[in-house]
Amino acid sequence: GAVVSQHPSWVICKSGTSVKIECRSLDFQATTMFWYRQFPKQSLMLMATSNEGSKATYEQGVEKDKFLINHASLTLSTLTVTSAHPEDSSFYICSALGDPPPNEQYFGPGTRLTVT
């Protein structure tokens, strides 16, 4: 079946540093990937839509200069949290939309980011 991986699964970083999270579709191609943020005991909030070969589309209220998204290939999207602060600590989840559409979104296991 379709598998999406994320790396790392957890990361701790200091305030002011940047952290990169990778999202890979392991056995299928994905033109479109999505990045979500999940706060403790809350729902997933869509941050941005990542499209291979073009700029990401950010949801209202999400700082594009803080959360840099790159979708360089049909199997890889990266989210870089720049100049991280403690309030950026969260669970980040990606999903990949199988090609061709219409198709199902497959979710990665998530990355726990803690900023100290």
Added chain:
Amino acid sequence: GNSVTQMEGPVTLSEEAFLTINCTYTATGYPSLFWYVQYPGEGLQLLLKATKADDKGSNKGFEATYRKETTSFHLEKGSVQVSDSAVYFCALSDRRDDKIIFGKGTRLHILP
């Protein structure tokens, strides 16, 4: 805009009890509806889905029917097991852009 409202948890039941988790939605057009499950320490998994009115999605003993007249997609299971303990998310997708809108999730605890 589109939104999903589901009953707040946690919900605690004894094994073999009947389960209902309510979900209602607001959407323009004709969305697809989903239930996702997140087991402890794991990622989201699609549990079931329905793409049009009166469709019934089912999987692992769970089922939900797409009710357009009541804008609902309630999740039911006749006899829950301890292994069903997880967080359940109701969600919808506007087929115009594939974005998924999630409810806040309902934590389910099943006691042996």
